[in-house]
Amino acid sequence: MTIKGKAASVEFRNVTKAFGEVVAVRDVSFKIDAGELITFLGPSGCGKTTTLRMIAGLEMTTSGQILIGDTEVTHLPATDRDVSMVFQSYALFPHMTVAENVGYGLRVGGLDKAAAMQQASDGLNVVGLKGYEGRLPSELSGGQQQRVAVARALVLEPQVLLFDEPLSNLDAKLRRRMREEIRDLQKDLGLTVVYVTHDQSEALAVSDRIVVMKDAVIAQVGSPHDLYERPVDTFVADFIGDANLVEGEILKLNNGDALVKIGGLEVERPHQGLKPGPTQMAIRPEAIKIAKDTGDGKLRGNVAKAAYLGSHLEYTVISELGELFVIDHDLSSPVAQGESVEITFAERGVNLVRAEE
Amino acid sequence: MNRTVALWLIVGWVGYAIFPWYAIDDGFWTLEWLDGYVANVDYAPGLFVSLFFDRGWLSPIGLALLAPLFVIRRPKMDPLFSTVLLAAGGFGLAYTLLQGFTVSLAGWNWEFLNAWFGEMEVRQFGMGYGALMVSGAFLFLFAQGVAARGAINGDVFVVGSISLIISMVTAFVFFPVSRILISALQDNDENFAPFQFLDKLFSHGIWGLDCVTSSVGCGVAWNSLTLAVLTGVGTTTLGLAFALIATRTGFRAKKMLRTLSVLPIITPPFVISLAIILLFGRSGAVSTFMADTFGIEPGRWIYGLPGILLAQMLSYTPIAFLVLIGVVEGVSPAMEEAAQTLRADRWKTFTTITLPLIRPGLANAFLIGFIEAMADFGNPMVLGGDYEVLSTSIFYAIVGAQNDQARAAVLALVLLCFTLSAFYVQRRWLGRKSYTTVTGKGDSGVHPHLPKSLTVVVYSTALPWALLTFVIYAMIIFGGFVELWGYNHSFTFKHYIEAFGIEWAESGIVWAGAAWNSFSTTIMIAAISAPLTAAVGLLTAYVLVRQRFGGKDMFEFGTMLSFAIPGTVIGVSYILAFNVPPIELTGTGAILVLCFVFRNMPVGVRAGIASMSQIDRSLDESSLTLGANSFITLRKVVLPLLRPAIVAALVYSFVRAMTAISAVIFLVSARFDMATSYIIGRVENGDYGLAIAYSSTLIVVMLLVILLVQKAVGERKIGRRGMAEDKERPALGVGAV
Missing domain, CATH: 1.10.3720.10 (MetI-like)
Structure with a gap:
């Protein structure tokens, strides 16, 4: 394998992008380290793709600065940035063969044809498409087209490699395999990868860190673990994984922790900068424990739905907190639909969160 | 060193110091001007004209060509770089045009200048190749200044293209048409006459509705x-x-x-x-x-x-x-x-x-x-x-x-x-309709x-x-x-012999036929204008479909305008505008070529827009992120996918140049006579036989050319799982035109 990474960091300083009246990205700052795979996650229209295109140089900032490595690239067009991108539609040139597609960037970069074709072959080898050089893109399956697009971006050994929802056109099994392959490539070659998706499980699976965006601003940045275990607000809690959003009341603050009353239960959790009074709580489905009602539980409910999914059980429980979605990995004591249960909370997966503005 | 700036500076200096500044009467390519080149003011380059003849007003042009030398080594991001280029290019171009319009065949071009400065003794002819190169250099230096300011992602190629198209359309569409429209507001003695204008505008001859109620004809509108x-x-x-x-x-x-x-x-x-x-x-x-x-x-x-x-x-x-x-x-x-x-x-x-x-x-x-x-x-x-x-x-x-x-x-x-x-x-x-259908994903199906x-x-x-x-x-x-x-239907070759007869004399072949002169001119003019038309049209389409910039609507309007102007008007306006300096073109072949290029350009634009809108933009973007600049992207990614549009533009502009009559009839000269005007002349003389013989010859020639172009450019190659009929398509010849 002859492809090496030249990974560089990416930094945004107070970047804003407006299309006329519409602000797509508002005063965003972050830093991506060299060799890191970072994912931009958010619902459609949140500004994640615009951010990616600004890194690529396909959109110019309205204000703010962009740095790649230590160099400012704010006003450089895409051509002059050492960045390559894998498009959602793959954007393979339909009139060129697979090898010509992969070798395109090398050729326009001034490499002679023989060397470009050799490197294109190497690149195709990396993505497991050796022997497909002479085919046209239309003669490949979706997954193969995806690999060609990746190879085409890889052979340039870019400082930063960008992926714009690259797996959205693939079926689920292929998607899982491709995302693992992308992650392996990134680790093996030490690439800086920026990845945009709206699929949270994809983001959790591949990322070193995730940037959650909402309405043109960053909602939270953190490792998958951070985001799942310590979401800062109801939006992130709900967007990453599942969460039951319930009302609670902070009784008192105690150092870093807050004593919170949820229904009849009391828990102690990090206070997230909140003051005593009513608060929002995000409770993961697997953090809710239910057991057959013995009559003296402090929080009680009734199982409205129960489903067996092989690896776990899923319940919908009606309680004074509202409808709760519960996952139980303990298959030994299933509760039947219609039964009364008493509810307790696990140590982890119960968080105070700021209410979404 | 900035190589693009250097290139255009060289062009500018060659134009200013080597090529004759003024247009040569008998045509540049006769090279007659080499005789007495520097000594004769009519043949000398601009630099010599300004230094050794009493035409000092050409010297600021030299200064404007010097200025960019001082920033040529500065980086693009340096504000001084763009400022100097903008100033030098903008001033140079404006000044070159201004002096051309100010000093003309009869000294000062405008009455009030006589009053201010007294009668001007010196006269200038129209601008020649020297002036053209200098103007081009100024234009592109200016464009680089604009690009360095960050316009259109700082893309020099795109900014240059837009500048070029704008200035050409201005010179060869807006300028002549404005000459015609000015005369709409004047009476026939060039006095301002707005009421006469309104009278004529709402006249019965144009808007009358007599045909609804009676047998008299309606207004021409x-x-x-x-x-x-x-x-x-x-x-x-x-x-x-x-x-x-x-x-x-x-x-x-x-x-x-x-x-x-x-x-x-x-x-x-x-x-x-x-x-x-x-x-x-x-x-x-x-x-x-x-x-x-x-x-x-x-x-x-x-x-x-x-x-x-x-x-x-x-x-x-x-x-x-x-x-x-x-x-x-x-x-x-x-x-x-x-x-x-x-x-x-x-x-x-x-x-x-x-x-x-x-x-x-x-x-x-x-x-x-x-x-x-x-x-x-x-x-x-x-x-x-x-x-x-x-x-x-x-x-x-x-x-x-x-x-x-x-x-x-x-x-x-x-x-x-x-x-x-x-x-x-x-x-x-x-x-409001997006009709992207050729995506970056391989397309298949029937x-x-x-x-x-x-x-x-x-x-x-x-x-x-x-x-x-x-x-x-x-x-x-x-x-x-x-x-x-209608009278004598006997079979004869005489019309063909009269038009295209060839004789062998001792001196060699004699092109005895009456049509040879206009025929060869027509082929030449059409062959020159067709690729130019296609190039200008497709470049414009590319800029319109793929780039975002301020004033794009105006730009599109301007490029499509010539299509909306009838040939008769174009013909007359060209005569009014280009019969006098600074741009003297009447009687040349160039005026015919220019007329065809700007009259037929909208078809190239339309064909380009229609096909280009169907090519997913991510193809361009991916080429850009792979390190290609927009010129290479256009050449390697967009153009190959545009082959049907290229064929359409080439064929159509060639054919239009050969068959056009309305504008041409005003612009032909003894030296550059076109087939159509020659035929019309024959028709007026009642010589239908020769006219039709000549016409059918033209038709055959055009057919051959179409087939050749079709072969040369080929079919769009996007592997679609072929229908059986598709396989024979490359042989269809005219088919995919």
């Missing part, structure tokens, strides 16, 4: 409008029918159909009119037959709306076909297949998927037909009779006994309003056939039309071999 709408609808319908037959049916003789339907555009318009007269005129073949068999008295119905409409539909249906075949082929088969799998039958698929997807193409086709019909001059001229339309009125207002320039200008204004409104309506409608009932309709529309076309052409070919049509 209504006549033109009626004709143009009918022609637009007719050609779009027929063009669609042909396009559908060619792509969505199992029709076996597609090949012939395609060839036939392309024939009319390679025919000078008045030839079709002549053939129609030979068929339906009072002594025409069909009329005589009807009279002999059914006793129907031959009438003059062909002279007027029916005749012109027939001729125009014969002339412009192929254009609609050319527009629509690209669009119909461009609809991704996957969409239609998807609809079919969604339980849509063929009819539903066609009406809910195919038709909406090709709707922008239909709008294009209608627009082109409408404007062509509005501006058409040849057919109303021959077949008009009492049915006068705007374009012929303009011609008569200038050439006829009236010689009323102001009236011609007013008529042109009315005509312009019609065509521009059509353009706006179409633009609005298209603007176009479904048309529903049965529709197939019948399409066949019954297109086939009779193809037959009529066939008959018309039989008349044209046959007419060239007939002694005297």
Whole structure:
């Protein structure tokens, strides 16, 4: 394998992008380290793709600065940035063969044809498409087209490699395999990868860190673990994984922790900068424990739905907190639909969160 | 060092210090100017003119060419770099033009300058190659200044292209047209006369509605409008029918159909009119037959709306076909297949998927037909009779006994309003529709056939039309071999020998035929202007479809404007604008080339826009992120996918250059005579035989050229799982034009 990474960091300083009246990205700052795979996650229209295109140089900032490595690239067009991108539609040139597609960037970069074709072959080898050089893109399956697009971006050994929802056109099994392959490539070659998706499980699976965006601003940045275990607000809690959003009341603050009353239960959790009074709580489905009602539980409910999914059980429980979605990995004591249960909370997966503005 | 700046500085200095500044009377390429080059003010380069002759006003140009040297080593991001380039380029260009307009053949060009500075003794001729190179250098230096300021992502190529297109369109469309429009506001003695203008604008002759209530004709505006709408609808319908037959049916003789339907555009318009007269005129073949068999008295119905409409539909249906075949082929088969799998039958698929997807193409086709019909001059001229339309009125207002320039200008204004409104309506409608169908994903699938009932309709529309076309052409070919049509039908070669005779003398070949001179000029001019037209048109389309910049609507309006100006007006305006310095072009071949390039450019633009809109933008973007600049992206990614549009633009501009008459008739000279004006001259002398023989020769030549272009450019190669018929397509020749 002859492809090496030249990974560089990416930094945004107070970047804003407006299309006329519409602000797509508002005063965003972050830093991506060299060799890191970072994912931009958010619902459609949140500004994640615009951010990616600004890194690529396909959109110019309205204000703010962009740095790649230590160099400012704010006003450089895409051509002059050492960045390559894998498009959602793959954007393979339909009139060129697979090898010509992969070798395109090398050729326009001034490499002679023989060397470009050799490197294109190497690149195709990396993505497991050796022997497909002479085919046209239309003669490949979706997954193969995806690999060609990746190879085409890889052979340039870019400082930063960008992926714009690259797996959205693939079926689920292929998607899982491709995302693992992308992650392996990134680790093996030490690439800086920026990845945009709206699929949270994809983001959790591949990322070193995730940037959650909402309405043109960053909602939270953190490792998958951070985001799942310590979401800062109801939006992130709900967007990453599942969460039951319930009302609670902070009784008192105690150092870093807050004593919170949820229904009849009391828990102690990090206070997230909140003051005593009513608060929002995000409770993961697997953090809710239910057991057959013995009559003296402090929080009680009734199982409205129960489903067996092989690896776990899923319940919908009606309680004074509202409808709760519960996952139980303990298959030994299933509760039947219609039964009364008493509810307790696990140590982890119960968080105070700021209410979404 | 910035290499692009260096390049344009070299061009500028070569133009300023080496090439003759003024236009050479007998043409630059005679190289006659080498004799007495520097010593003669008429032949000397600008630098020498300003230093050694009493024309110091040319020296600031040299200063403006020096300034960029001081920033050539500075980085692009440096504000000083862009400031100096903007200043030097902007000032240089403005000053070069200003001095050209100020000092002319008769000294000061404007009266008040005589009053201020006294009479000017020195005179200047029109600008030559030197001045052209210097102006070009200034323009591109300016463009680089703009790009360095970060406009359009700092893309020098795109900014340069836009600047080039804007300045050329300004020089060769807006400038001449403004000369005409100024005369609309003046009386014929060049005095400002706004009331006379209003009088003429709302005159009864233009807007009268007498035809509704009586047998008197309506105003020319209504006549033109009626004709143009009918022609637009007719050609779009027929063009669609042909396009559908060619792509969505199992029709076996597609090949012939395609060839036939392309024939009319390679025919000078008045030839079709002549053939129609030979068929339906009072002594025409069909009329005589009807009279002999059914006793129907031959009438003059062909002279007027029916005749012109027939001729125009014969002339412009192929254009609609050319527009629509690209669009119909461009609809991704996957969409239609998807609809079919969604339980849509063929009819539903066609009406809910195919038709909406090709709707922008239909709008294009209608627009082109409408404007062509509005501006058409040849057919109303021959077949008009009492049915006068705007374009012929303009011609008569200038050439006829009236010689009323102001009236011609007013008529042109009315005509312009019609065509521009059509353009706006179409633009609005298209603007909201995205019809990207060629995506970056490999495309596969097969176009479904048309529903049965529709197939019948399409066949019954297109086939009779193809037959009529066939008959018309039989008349044209046959007419060239007939002694005297209508009277003596004996077979003869004499018309061909008279036109294209070749003799062998001791000195070698003698081109004895009367047509050789105009024929060779025509081929040369057409061959020069076709690639230029295609290049300018497609470049404009690329800028319009792929780039975002301020004033884009104005830009598009400007580039499409020349299409909306009838040839008669263009012809007259070119004479008014380019007969005097600073741009002296009348009597040269260049004026013909320029006229063709800017008159035909909108077709290239349209074809380019239609095809380019169907290519997913992510293809360009991915090329850019792979390190290609926009020029390489255009050349390697966009152009190869645009082959049908390139062929259409090349063929169409070549053919138009060979068959155009309305503008050309004003611009030809003894040295540069064109085939069409020569033929019209023969027709006026009643020499139909030679005229038709010459015309059919032109048709054959154009056919050959089309086949050659088709071979050279080839088919768009996007592996679609081929239909059986597709395999034979490369051999179809004219087919995919």
